[in-house]
Amino acid sequence: MIVLYTDFGAADPYVGQVHAVLARDAPGVPVIDLLHTVPRFDVRAGAYFLPALAAEFPSGTVFVCVVDPGVGGSRRPVVLRAEGRTYVGPDNGLFEIVARRAPSAEVRAITWRPGRLSTSFHGRDLFAPAAALLARRIEPESAPAVLTPPQGAPWPDDLPQVVYIDHYGNAMTGLRACAVPAHAVLEAAGRRLPQARVFADVADGEAFWYVNSIGLVELAVNRGSAAELLGLRVGSEVSVRASRAPAGGRVRRAPGPA
Amino acid sequence: MIVLYTDFGAADPYVGQVHAVLARDAPGVPVIDLLHTVPRFDVRAGAYFLPALAAEFPSGTVFVCVVDPGVGGSRRPVVLRAEGRTYVGPDNGLFEIVARRAPSAEVRAITWRPGRLSTSFHGRDLFAPAAALLARRIEPESAPAVLTPPQGAPWPDDLPQVVYIDHYGNAMTGLRACAVPAHAVLEAAGRRLPQARVFADVADGEAFWYVNSIGLVELAVNRGSAAELLGLRVGSEVSVRASRAPAGGRVRRAPGPA
């Protein structure tokens, strides 16, 4: 199985162009569009969101991961192997957290180059063809490498920031459940948010946080948009204020990606 | 064939996660993304839109239908069989209109539970795996049941409200063609709308209603957005004012999901 994880957008031609390459180079291999709305150009947000989503996929899955503002520059294409999964993409920090959390990780710089290589669309020209080879158990030419450590902003083990906002307005953070006390009160955008088990346990319009279905701390509002209500955006900071008993206990009707 | 009908959004990771489950549990079965933009949390709008879309699909189709704000609460997962089609989803009203319009309908509560069941994403964890079983003609453990009657707002046989607005700005209603006189004048948002056969029969920028390609009354503007021009949103009321001769007769160039 080949899984796509990019900032190519859900409505532009780029995803279809990649599918066409995969249909040509790996016919019959199932291709899953996992996410094409990684916050654009935001390698760090993409890096913290990726391992939570990837953990659902079985050993043998090949991921094509492209958030690549430096395309056409000097960053290398790499293959990362970790926990039985294979990741193809740019060596720009996008694989930093997957690699760091894995018991062991093998990195190789892809030295193979396709016959046609544009300057601006390596997803189509290099990463997808390389992934097609890997899905067919053919090794593109490569050399042992180590990931280039990302520069600039801090890269802690868990990122206390919003990394993705879904269309309901739920705000996922780069914090795993294990990084926050179970009944902590969180603060975001100047508001204190109690913990709840699920939407159905809090009143309509009430803001809370919970551990979402991929194990991340998520800020949410029952039947409403946390992003709008709290003024959250990707990069908004989240902090732990205190620990106390969870909100709710009542059962009410509630939203979410059911 | 498995058909997905949800409010998961067209751009978030939820749809890809469901596809991954179906690829694992029902490999080789075609999966169609029919709609992932059912108005969010709006079970009633989804309930009236579903039968018009589902009628196009052949006997044997398995639908995964998820608009499920109460996920994690007490609502049951159910299977509905009606007119040769099978529907899997929450017992929250979403299947009310499909069942009501069918000559006969069989409902079963799904008592089977997967090994892993999150509190907030039963689409991935329960409904998709159950649908995969059904598509493979394996019956998940279940018990005879009746649908829980929906509460609150009225649920007439045809709903005189906007239930979906497409990206052209066309506003589909919960009214079937048979519920409105063929040449009626409709009123919506304080405006009177004549009937026309199709976009090509009215002038650019002119508002009208017509019977759309799935048999629903739709409010539209030729080469324009009815939603913007008339200020329509999901839930806007529509009423029959009078009957008279249809608009148009002229043939002009015109828009629509051609």
Add this chain to the structure above:
Amino acid sequence: MIVLYTDFGAADPYVGQVHAVLARDAPGVPVIDLLHTVPRFDVRAGAYFLPALAAEFPSGTVFVCVVDPGVGGSRRPVVLRAEGRTYVGPDNGLFEIVARRAPSAEVRAITWRPGRLSTSFHGRDLFAPAAALLARRIEPESAPAVLTPPQGAPWPDDLPQVVYIDHYGNAMTGLRACAVPAHAVLEAAGRRLPQARVFADVADGEAFWYVNSIGLVELAVNRGSAAELLGLRVGSEVSVRASRAPAGGRVRRAPGPA
């Protein structure tokens, strides 16, 4: 392979309905969603964007192309064969540029009609079923024809206008690289834009133009939105001002559909 190119939108039910028809009529044939966000009703923009995208696809590909505001009127359904590819869609100008640029092109009017033909959704009822036949090497009933010359606005060989804006805010034009001197300065929205090789060669926030991965002149901003910064929209005019040395030479981190 069947490729879809429409203005049906990426989030409405229309695409899924077409997929259902193709799964029924051409089971097992791969279907690629190339683009469903051709600017709505904009046949001319779609006509100039299509050949740049189509050129990537191999001989034998069948395209279903639908931007069809005149559906239900008198425009004919046609099949175009050019450079080994087959295009099915309305005879309204959408195929004008593909045909004009091909060394030779064969056009046939489709006289075959399906058992069920709605007035407003020929993509589902006529074009997709016809494409399914063609993909299976069955010829739908047709007659020799010539494309109807498009009316109204000018249709030059290259269109000096924006024809598509992607979600990054990059603005693609209807100008092929061969239509503009390699290091020309372009003007759009009152701003002069130097040429660069790729995003990574210009500073953050700097506007430039480059030849994109499908050979079109594209207006862009490194790590920013050209559409927002320059106030561009589909139809914005682009002109060649002068030729001089390219921008950049520096290597910086930069965005794009990598």
